[in-house]
Each structure stands twice: as C-alpha cells, then as structure tokens.
Amino acid sequence: MATPALEIRNLQAWYGESHVLHGVDMLVQPGEVVTLLGRNGAGRTSTLRAIMDLTGARKGSIRINGQETIAMPTHRIAHLGVGYCPEERGIFSSLSCEENLLLPPVLKTGTQGMPIDEIYAMFPNLAERKNSQGTRLSGGEQQMLAVARILRTGAKLLLLDEISEGLAPVIVQALARMIVMLREKGYTVVMVEQNFRFAAPLADRFYVMEHGRIALEFGAAELEARMPVLNQLLGV
Numbered sequence: 001m002a003t004p005a006l007e008i009r010n011l012q013a014w015y016g017e018s019h020v021l022h023g024v025d026m027l028v029q030p031g032e033v034v035t036l037l038g039r040n041g042a043g044r045t046s047t048l049r050a051i052m053d054l055t056g057a058r059k060g061s062i063r064i065n066g067q068e069t070i071a072m073p074t075h076r077i078a079h080l081g082v083g084y085c086p087e088e089r090g091i092f093s094s095l096s097c098e099e100n101l102l103l104p105p106v107l108k109t110g111t112q113g114m115p116i117d118e119i120y121a122m123f124p125n126l127a128e129r130k131n132s133q134g135t136r137l138s139g140g141e142q143q144m145l146a147v148a149r150i151l152r153t154g155a156k157l158l159l160l161d162e163i164s165e166g167l168a169p170v171i172v173q174a175l176a177r178m179i180v181m182l183r184e185k186g187y188t189v190v191m192v193e194q195n196f197r198f199a200a201p202l203a204d205r206f207y208v209m210e211h212g213r214i215a216l217e218f219g220a221a222e223l224e225a226r227m228p229v230l231n232q233l234l235g236v
Contacts, residue, residue, distance in 0.1 A: 005188040010059075021043050030188050037233075051069075078153075081156045094133070096132060101116060157188045162194060
C-alpha cells in the first residue's frame with residue numbers, strides 16, 4: 001500500500017482559548033481529490049490551517065507523505081510539497097500576473113514547479129492577462145492566479161479553500177476543468193467547498209464536518225445514497 005499523501009489522527013486545534021478541532025481523523029491517498037463539506041463554522045478551514053500550522057496550539061498527528069509534522073513550523077511543512085490556497089487569495093497587487101507567477105521559490109522536494117507555458121495552457125485567461133497588474137484581474141482570474149502560483153513551487157499536495165466562492169459560472173467551470181487536469185497529472189487535492197454542485201462531480205471521497213469533528217466519510221459512488229443525510233447535515 002502506498003504511503004498516504006496526508007494522514008491526520010486525533011487532531012485538536014485552538015485559536016487562543018477557543019478549541020476549534022476536536023479529534024479530526026482523515027486519510028488522503030496520493031492522487032486523490034477529497035472534499036471537506038460542512039456548514040460555516042464546522043471546522044473545515046481550520047483543518048486546512050492546522051495542517052499548515054496556521055492555527056494556535058495543535059495536538060495529535062499530521063503525517064505528510066509519512067513524515068510527522070505536528071511539531072514543524074509552517075515554512076518546513078510547505079517544503080514537504082504542500083501548497084495552501086487561502087480564501088483571501090493573497091495576490092501581490094503591485095506585480096503583473098506573470099511576475100506573480102515568477103515569484104514563488106521552488107520547494108526542497110526536488111520536484112520542479114509547473115512550467116509557465118503549461119500553466120498558460122491550463123489557464124488561457126492568465127496568458128491573455130500576463131502583463132496586467134494583479135489588481136486589474138477579475139475575481140476569477142485572481143483565483144486562477146492564486147492556484148497557478150502554488151503549482152509553480154512544485155507542491156504536489158494542494159489545500160484549496162473555497163476556490164469557487166462568489167465566482168461566475170463560466171469561471172467555476174474553468175476551475176472544475178483545472179481540478180480534473182490536476183488529478184490527471186497526479187496531484188493530490190484537498191478542497192473545502194460550500195458549492196456542493198461544483199465539488200460533487202470532482203471528488204473521489206467526501207468528509208463532512210460538524211462542530212470541529214468528522215461526522216461522515218464516504219466515496220463518490222455512495223453520493224446518491226447519502227443525499228438524505230447530506231441534506232440534513234448541510235441543507236443542500
């Protein structure tokens with residue numbers, strides 16, 4: 001059996017005094033697309049942030065490609081080949097689209113980042129806007145750039161937080177095509193998504209979170225059978 005890309009055991013996390021994750025268990029195999037579902041405040045974003053050591057205190061076990069990371073600082077975790085795309089995107093507004101793509105360092109994994117021409121093939125919008133300033137890009141283009149920038153680092157485990165939120169349907173479709181392409185290229189993707197219709201056809205497996213815990217885990221084949229429970233848990 002291959003070493004899991006991500007293995008979380010009994011993860012507890014805090015923001016200051018606030019205890020936000022209460023024993024999260026999660027397993028993600030290399031090349032899988034896994035979606036974290038749940039209502040706002042269920043702990044999905046906190047789980048991604050805890051993987052990157054961006055919460056306060058954290059306890060338990062988080063293994064990335066078999067390596068324990070619970071005591072590691074954020075920059076060392078990133079160098080294991082992890083890319084985190086937060087909801088706020090974090091585009092450098094004073095730089096052009098292409099300068100944003102040329103900025104990230106290559107990680108110490110020895111995996112080269114995706115070449116610029118391959119990124120432009122995946123995101124034709126960015127090729128057209130490569131000389132545009134970051135602030136001149138639309139919300140959808142900024143989102144594409146935020147993901148593309150991670151791919152430049154050589155990260156193979158991608159943590160994507162609400163990438164479809166508030167975007168036009170045509171952009172959401174482009175992001176869906178991107179997820180399919182990334183899976184074909186062997187990337188491992190963990191997505192936090194509110195947009196159930198976006199996530200449903202893309203994911204191999206789903207975890208549903210409630211009150212800082214995993215309430216349900218199931219594979220794509222079980223999706224239809226699980227819909228009554230999902231309606232109850234998510235209101236979808």
